[in-house]
Every structure is written in structure tokens, then in C-alpha cells.
Amino acid sequence: MSTIPENTQIGNHVVIEENVQIGENVVIGHHTVILQGTQIGDDVTIGNSCVLGIQPAANQRMRKSSKSNARLMIQSGTTVGHLTSIYSGTTIGRNVFIGDHASIRENVAIGDESVVGRAAIVELNTTIGKNCTIQTLAYVTGDTTLEDHVFIGPCVSMSNDKYMGAQNFSLKGPYIKKGAKIGNNASLLPDITVGNNTIVGAGAVVTKDLDDHITAAGVPAKKINF
Amino acid sequence: MSTIPENTQIGNHVVIEENVQIGENVVIGHHTVILQGTQIGDDVTIGNSCVLGIQPAANQRMRKSSKSNARLMIQSGTTVGHLTSIYSGTTIGRNVFIGDHASIRENVAIGDESVVGRAAIVELNTTIGKNCTIQTLAYVTGDTTLEDHVFIGPCVSMSNDKYMGAQNFSLKGPYIKKGAKIGNNASLLPDITVGNNTIVGAGAVVTKDLDDHITAAGVPAKKINF
Amino acid sequence: MSTIPENTQIGNHVVIEENVQIGENVVIGHHTVILQGTQIGDDVTIGNSCVLGIQPAANQRMRKSSKSNARLMIQSGTTVGHLTSIYSGTTIGRNVFIGDHASIRENVAIGDESVVGRAAIVELNTTIGKNCTIQTLAYVTGDTTLEDHVFIGPCVSMSNDKYMGAQNFSLKGPYIKKGAKIGNNASLLPDITVGNNTIVGAGAVVTKDLDDHITAAGVPAKKINF
Numbered sequence: 001m002s003t004i005p006e007n008t009q010i011g012n013h014v015v016i017e018e019n020v021q022i023g024e025n026v027v028i029g030h031h032t033v034i035l036q037g038t039q040i041g042d043d044v045t046i047g048n049s050c051v052l053g054i055q056p057a058a059n060q061r062m063r064k065s066s067k068s069n070a071r072l073m074i075q076s077g078t079t080v081g082h083l084t085s086i087y088s089g090t091t092i093g094r095n096v097f098i099g100d101h102a103s104i105r106e107n108v109a110i111g112d113e114s115v116v117g118r119a120a121i122v123e124l125n126t127t128i129g130k131n132c133t134i135q136t137l138a139y140v141t142g143d144t145t146l147e148d149h150v151f152i153g154p155c156v157s158m159s160n161d162k163y164m165g166a167q168n169f170s171l172k173g174p175y176i177k178k179g180a181k182i183g184n185n186a187s188l189l190p191d192i193t194v195g196n197n198t199i200v201g202a203g204a205v206v207t208k209d210l211d212d213h214i215t216a217a218g219v220p221a222k223k224i225n226f
Numbered sequence: 227m228s229t230i231p232e233n234t235q236i237g238n239h240v241v242i243e244e245n246v247q248i249g250e251n252v253v254i255g256h257h258t259v260i261l262q263g264t265q266i267g268d269d270v271t272i273g274n275s276c277v278l279g280i281q282p283a284a285n286q287r288m289r290k291s292s293k294s295n296a297r298l299m300i301q302s303g304t305t306v307g308h309l310t311s312i313y314s315g316t317t318i319g320r321n322v323f324i325g326d327h328a329s330i331r332e333n334v335a336i337g338d339e340s341v342v343g344r345a346a347i348v349e350l351n352t353t354i355g356k357n358c359t360i361q362t363l364a365y366v367t368g369d370t371t372l373e374d375h376v377f378i379g380p381c382v383s384m385s386n387d388k389y390m391g392a393q394n395f396s397l398k399g400p401y402i403k404k405g406a407k408i409g410n411n412a413s414l415l416p417d418i419t420v421g422n423n424t425i426v427g428a429g430a431v432v433t434k435d436l437d438d439h440i441t442a443a444g445v446p447a448k449k450i451n452f
Numbered sequence: 453m454s455t456i457p458e459n460t461q462i463g464n465h466v467v468i469e470e471n472v473q474i475g476e477n478v479v480i481g482h483h484t485v486i487l488q489g490t491q492i493g494d495d496v497t498i499g500n501s502c503v504l505g506i507q508p509a510a511n512q513r514m515r516k517s518s519k520s521n522a523r524l525m526i527q528s529g530t531t532v533g534h535l536t537s538i539y540s541g542t543t544i545g546r547n548v549f550i551g552d553h554a555s556i557r558e559n560v561a562i563g564d565e566s567v568v569g570r571a572a573i574v575e576l577n578t579t580i581g582k583n584c585t586i587q588t589l590a591y592v593t594g595d596t597t598l599e600d601h602v603f604i605g606p607c608v609s610m611s612n613d614k615y616m617g618a619q620n621f622s623l624k625g626p627y628i629k630k631g632a633k634i635g636n637n638a639s640l641l642p643d644i645t646v647g648n649n650t651i652v653g654a655g656a657v658v659t660k661d662l663d664d665h666i667t668a669a670g671v672p673a674k675k676i677n678f
Contacts, residue, residue: 011241012239013239013241013243013465013483014383015463015464015482015483029277030241030259030261030484031239031259031275031465031501032242032259033481033482033483033501045283047280048259049257049259049275049277049279049483049501049535051481051499051500051501051534051535051552054534054552056547057497057531057533057549059530059531059547059548059565059567060547060565061460061547061549061565061567061583062549062567063587077285077286077373078285079283079284081283081311082280082311083275083277083309083311083501083535084276085533085534085552085553091509094287095285095286095287097283097284097285100277100311100329100595101278101311101329101345101553101571102326103552103553103570103571113285113286113287115229115285115287115288118329118347118349119327119345119347119553119571121570121571121588121589123570123588129496130288133287133391136347136349136365136367137347137363137365137383137589138387139588139589139606139607141606144468145623149311151388151390151391152385152394154365154367154385154387155365155381155383155413155607157342157606157607157636157637157654158636159605159606159635159636159654160323164603164605164633164635165585165603165633166603166633166650175458181392183385183390184383184384184385184413185383185413185416185431185637187607187635187636187637187654189636189654191529193237193637199390201431202383202385202413202415202431202433203413203429203655204443205637205653205654205655207503207654214274215300217669218445219445219655219670220387229635237467238465238467239467239483255503256462256467256485257465257467257483257485257501271509273503273506274485274503275483275485275501275503275535280484296460300468303511304511305509305510305511307509307537308503308506308537309501309503309535309537311656313540321511321512322511323509323510323511323514326506326537326555327537327553327555327571339511339512339513341511341513344555344573344575345555345573346569350630357513359513362573362575363573363589363591363609364590376620377575377616378589379611380593380609380610380611381607381609381639382668391548394521407616407617407618409616409639410609410610410611410639410641411609411639411657425616427657428609428611428639428657428659429639429643429655429657429671444669444671450525
């Protein structure tokens with residue numbers, strides 16, 4: 001049985017499955033699907049044609065993420081754009097903004113006041129701090145950590161698989177420390193660390209760890225002295 | 227009250243809100259949502275599961291684009307693909323083609339006969355000329371100008387924020403002159419100009435203005451002599 | 453007339469047009485649209501808000517792909533994610549996985565057990581072998597061949613038009629041989645060949661053919677000796 005307060009503003013052809021909890025003053029756009037178990041806080045706005053609370057799926061060549069009882073939780077004051085997909089087992093903090101066409105996988109945590117841009121993708125098991133900005137079409141791979149106040153420019157790419165499927169491996173994405181800024185279309189390799197407040201130039205390819213408080217650019221990325 | 231001629235071909239579960247004006251011989255796919263105030267010209271074809279006429283939204287860390295009375299206007303003969311999102315305050319010219327999964331923000335103007343590719347994104351306050359081609363997954367940032375006959379290759383990335391959120395700034399995207407061609411996956415920095423008929427190679431990173439009638443490539447992009 | 457077995461599990465507001473054939477034990481998510489002529493094998497699972505079996509469209513500046521009687525065929529055991537679009541005239545093999553927000557054009561063949569990632573795009577007239585992995589946000593252009601066991605990293609970009617619309621041309625994408633692996637955000641130019649088991653580094657720009665069994669990286673990509 002779902003909890004849907006009388007002050008919920010629900011569009012046409014909305015589907016709300018079983019065991020969904022909705023807070024006060026929530027707006028749900030036309031054609032949006034809220035799958036079972038999803039929990040939505042007060043004052044949340046959800047756009048049109050979204051799919052929320054998806055259970056993971058895979059074929060036999062993919063990493064299995066076991067179906068869990070973990071719910072999708074969207075905390076109060078958050079805005080979710082149109083045509084987005086968000087998985088179960090993920091928690092989205094307060095006053096977050098999720099852009100249109102974005103997709104967020106299972107077992108992700110996104111801190112308060114962060115922004116996930118239009119068509120940006122966040123893969124599974126990733127943690128994003130508070131006040132982060134992930135811009136349009138950026139790709140945050142699985143098993144990644146962004147500390148607070150990190151800026152990921154548009155079209156930034158990351159990977160978490162050193163051997164590109166060729167060996168057994170433990171997947172590990174980048175670790176990006178507080179206040180770091182990654183320029184547009186930069187590429188980050190698996191398991192590298194970007195230091196506190198470090199700046200990576202547009203189009204750079206980061207193949208090694210970068211120290212705190214530096215600026216790096218180029219292919220491969222090297223420290224720039226001004 | 228909306229104007230919907232009898233010759234409109236409307237799919238199943240379509241939502242048409244108030245004050246929508248639809249021209250003659252329009253086709254609207256299943257599950258498409260047309261939000262209030264949208265104006266659609268004659269002989270326009272709209273795919274399935276689109277969301278058209280969206281009012282801007284933001285959280286407190288994002289630039290506010292005030293809600294306006296400006297309408298989304300789609301002019302005659304234009305085709306809009308499936309699963310697209312287009313905002314209010316934008317004008318799309320005649321015989322334009324918008325690919326599936328594309329997203330176009332508010333206060334954008336797109337000239338006649340232009341093509342916006344599959345999953346391409348055009349951000350707010352951007353002007354695109356006539357006969358432009360923006361290919362698949364390209365990212366045209368906000369506050370950008372493309373003159374006529376510009377070609378933007380697939381996966382091209384642009385940015386409009388020099389300080390990546392760190393300072394107060396006036397956002398300014400690239401200015402791309404008539405007939406310029408940008409190769410696939412090139413990165414363009416904020417506020418640079420690409421000259422008339424200039425060609426930028428695939429994967430180049432353009433950090434400075436480029437003259438007319440040259441070819442530039444590399445990281446950073448430099449003029450190539452043949 | 454469509455064939456829909458009694459054991460089909462159909463979500464709310466699903467649209468199934470004429471002449472659709474559905475196998476045994478198929479699951480179809482809420483709001484999904486299955487256009488006329490589509491053929492779906494046994495044990496296929498389709499997510500929410502998909503559009504399947506699309507007929508090609510274009511404006512006068514785009515290549516015309518004549519409407520055909522060819523159907524979209526999705527073979528048994530395959531899983532299709534949410535918010536995807538797939539065209540008619542395409543065949544998707546057995547036990548394939550298509551990620552959310554992916555888009556696959558007309559006249560494409562995808563071999564058994566392959567994976568097409570989240571928001572990845574496969575353009576028209578492209579052939580993908582068996583056991584391939586195309587990762588998130590990768591762009592596989594038209595007129596491209598991937599042999600078996602190819603790995604395409606996240607955000608990889610390809611192009612198939614050497615003159616970027618400036619001349620008459622015959623479009624030709626890359627040819628990627630068996631077991632090759634392309635690192636994240638690499639750019640591949642038109643009509644290049646990547647050899648058997650060759651590895652291309654992240655962010656590389658491949659401008660020429662690459663031999664078998666080598667590793668190449670950089671801008672432009674060159675062979676690396678270890």
C-alpha cells in the first residue's frame with residue numbers, strides 16, 4: 001500500500017506502484033512511473049516521463065548487482081527533471097537538482113545541494129558529496145568518490161576498468177578530493193586521485209595521481225607552472 | 227483553451243495542456259506531452275514520448291532563468307524525434323530536424339533547415355543559424371552563437387564558464403563563424419571564436435581564437451600547414 | 453493483427469500497434485510503445501517508456517533511408533532498458549543487453565551476448581559482432597563494423613564523414629577487428645581500421661590504421677613500446 005497525501009499534484013497517466021511513500025507538497029509530472037518501494041520527501045518536484053526506483057538488471061556477461069530490498073530515497077526539496085531514470089538502493093539528498101535525461105544507478109549517494117546535469121550519468125556504487133556540480137553529459141563511472149564542492153565539467157569521461165574486461169579485476173573509479181575542478185571533456189583513468197582544489201584542463205587525459213592545489217593539462221596531463 | 231485542428235493525428239495517451247496552438251496536418255506520437263503555451267506550425271511531426279514547452283527550473287546553486295510568458299514555437303515543416311525535451315521561450319525554425327533524445331533549453335533560436343542530432347544538447351540563450359548541422363551527442367553550451375552553415379561533429383564539447391563555478395563571471399560560450407567545421411570529440415573553451423570556414427580536427431582542444439580559413443588540430447589546437 | 457500470448461506481462465498505458473509478434477514470457481514495462489511490425493522473441497524483457505520499431509525520418513539536408521518493410525527483430529533472452537529507442541530494419545541477437553536511454557538506428561545487426569551501454573548510440577547500417585561491449589555514452593557511428601569480442605570504452609567517439617558535409621562522399625565508419633579494445637573518450641576517424649586485439653589508450657585520437665596486437669595512445673595515436 002502506498003502513501004500519497006491529498007496535496008500531491010499528480011499529472012496524467014502517472015503510474016505509482018505498491019509500497020511508495022510520498023511526502024507533503026510533491027509534484028509528479030505526466031507519464032512518470034514510480035516503482036515499488038520508492039520513498040519521496042516533502043516538497044520534491046519530479047518532471048514528466050521519468051522512471052524512478054528501478055531494480056538492477058544484467059545479462060550473463062555483466063557484473064551482477066543483486067536485487068535488494070533497498071529503496072530509492074529522494075529527500076526533501078529536491079528537483080528531478082524530465083525523462084530521467086533513477087535506480088533503487090540510491091539516496092539523493094536535500095535540495096539536489098537532477099537534470100533532464102540524467103540516469104543514476106543503484107547504490108549511489110548524492111549529497112545535499114548537489115547538481116547532476118542534463119544527460120549526465122552516475123554509475124553504481126558511487127558517492128558524491130555536498131555542493132558538487134556534475135555538468136551536462138558528464139560520465140561518473142562506478143566505484144567512484146567525489147568529495148564535497150567538486151566540479152565536473154561537461155562531457156568529462158571516467159573509467160573504472162584498467163583491463164577493459166580482459167582480466168579479473170576489482171573495479172575502481174577515480175577519487176576526486178574536495179574542491180577539485182575537472183575541465184570539459186577531460187578523461188580520467190581508473191583508480192587515480194585528483195588532489196584538493198586541483199584544476200584539470202579541458203581535454204586533458206589524467207593517467208596518474210595529481211597532487212593538491214595544482215593545475216594540470218595535456219595528454220597525458222602534466223602540472224603547469226604559471 | 228487550445229486550438230487542435232481536426233486533421234491533427236494524435237497518438238494514444240497524449241497530453242495537451244491549456245493554451246496550445248496547433249497548425250494544420252500535425253502528427254503527434256504516443257505519450258507525448260505538450261505543455262501550456264506551446265505553438266506548433268503546419269506540417270510538423272513530433273515523435274513518441276516527447277516533453278515540449280518545459281518551464282525552466284533550478285536549485286539555489288544554479289543560475290536562475292525567470293519563468294517567462296514566452297512560448298515554445300516550432301515552425302512549419304519541422305520534425306521532432308522521440309523522447310526529446312524542449313523548453314519554453316525557444317523558437318525552432320522551418321524544416322528543422324531534431325533527433326531522438328535531444329534536449330533544447332529555453333531562449334534558444336534555431337534557424338531554418340538546421341539539424342540537431344540524436345542526444346545532442348543545446349543549452350540556454352544560444353543562437354544557431356540556418357543550415358547548421360549539430361551531430362549526435364554534441365554539446366552546445368549556453369550563451370553560444372553558431373552562424374549559418376556551421377558543422378559540429380559528433381561528441382563535440384563546449385564550455386562557457388572560465389572559472390568552473392569558482393568566481394563571479396559572465397558566462398560566454400564559443401562564437402563559431404559561418405561555414406566552420408568542428409571535428410568529432412573536439413573541446414572548445416569559453417569565449418573563443420572560430421573563424422569563417424575554419425576546420426578544427428577531431429579531438430582538438432581549442433584554447434584560443436582561430437582565424438578564418440585555416441585548419442587547426444592537436445592539444446592545444448594549432449594551425450596546420452599543408 | 454498482433455500476436456500477444458496470454459503469458460505476456462504488460463505494464464500500464466502500453467501501446468502495441470498492428471502486426472506485432474510477441475514470443476512467450478515477455479515482460480513489457482509501463483508506457484512502452486511497440487510500433488507496427490516489431491517482432492519480439494521469447495523471454496525478452498523490455499523496460500518502461502521505450503519506443504521500439506521506429507521508421508526512419510529525415511529533413512531534406514539529411515541522408516534518406518527509404519522506409520522499408522523490414523521489421524525490428526529482438527531475439528530471445530534479450531533485455532532492453534528504460535527510455536530506449538530502437539528502429540525498424542534492425543536485428544538484435546540473443547541474450548543481448550541494451551542499457552537505459554540507448555538509441556539504435558535502422559539496418560543495424562547486433563550479435564548474441566553483446567552489451568550496448570547506458571545512453572550509447574549505434575547509428576544506421578552498422579554491424580556489431582558477438583560478445584562485444586559498448587560502454588556508457590559511447591557513440592558508434594553509421595557504416596561501421598565491430599567484429600566479435602570488441603570493447604568500446606565509455607564516451608568513445610567515432611565519425612564516418614571525412615569532409616564533414618562539404619563534399620559528396622561515401623560515408624564509412626571505422627572497422628574494428630576481433631578483440632580490439634578502445635579506451636574511454638578516444639576519438640576514431642572515418643574509415644580507419646583497428647587491428648586484432650589492439651588496444652587504444654584513453655583520450656587517443658586515431659587518425660590512421662593500427663596494426664594487430666599493438667597498443668597505441670596519444671594525439672595523434674602512435675604505437676607505444678613497453
